[in-house]
Amino acid sequence: MDGTFMTEGSEAGSQGAKLDLLIRAGRGRTGGSTGLDLAVQRARYQGRRVKPLDGDLRSRTLSSLYPAKDDQGQPIQDGASSPATDELPDIKAWLSAEFDNMVEERVSRVLDLSGGDRVMQEYVRDLALMDFCRDFGIDPTVAVFLGPDMEDFRHAIQLLRSGEFRCERTMIVLNEGVIRHGQTTSGAFDPILGHPDFEAIVRDGARPVFVRRLTCMATLRERGLGFYDVLAGKPDKGGMKASPTLFHMTKTWIETFEREHEKARVAQWLP
């Protein structure tokens, strides 16, 4: 059969040895979307393809950072994909289509469902997601992002104790970037680190990782510079390269991030 008349578009997928699915779990406002953005930038900087799945239709962080089309309306390879609406059936249909494509293209995905744990729980149960991943050679990782809010922590514990979200590769990201002004890091996280439930889930296999605040994050955002753009010496949207102080801060932060993820034994879990 002649295949040429049946298709449109142009870009083919590629084969890759590492096929990861990084799922951001937990409540919103804990820095999860930024964490996934960092994971995408890191993978691309290291030469691996990753496609962002943005199920957070309120903030649309990943969709705005990784648009699916360029100014001329042409599709951009590995641009973010989103469900048609935030209705449950639409989200489930979108996830199914994306996971089908993932198997076909062999390109890793990061999935942001900010505040969508219920949706994910249902979907994980419907599809038996972890079995699906095992059958199709996908390595899933659940990343639970936490700030200092104890309500977020209680929600995370509940989630991790639910059977549906049980994943061999679970990391708990303690995000210094979202602590309140004037609060010390220890003051913010000691109640969590000292909580018996935290120790229990860590003993049970979840890997805690501490991510430091990058003080120049807002400046990078304003200038439209990615973390790894700074390392690569790329100019911002105004044609200016990062200053030496900005470069140094970002480089140090990325090095610390890598070291911490190695210590936590989760660096290999990132796409």
Next chain:
Amino acid sequence: MARDRKGLRAVLNEITQSADRSPLFWWLVEHHDELMTAASGRRLQWARLCARFTEMGLTDATGKPASVQTARVTWHRVKLSVAKARLRVAAKPPPKPGDVYPSRVPKDWRPQLALPAPESGPGTTDQDKPYDPLERIAEIRRDMHARSGRKE
């Protein structure tokens, strides 16, 4: 090639647990590789394809011409079933000695060599130490205290 397809079909039968798949399903299985190459990550034009399927007499499970939605869903199922079948075939252990007649052994066959285990380097890294969950919590706590200007 024909034998490969027969084997794949047998595994697919086992996976799908259903002998009453539609003619369209089996046709898509038979032509899976050609279609994947033709599609090559592009969007398939289902309306035009369905017209061709109807011309070719490829119907859905009820014997009716396949709608765009049915064809699309069937293709998704075919892709998943074929991928799953191939994983199963790939996961099958190699034949044991004596399972294959000597006359069927390829001329270029050689026994597999057992490679020596890689030697570990002189220095140890964090990755070499056993992971201790409680020490990990303590390590994070120390780091946070240092960032907060607290002494241990």
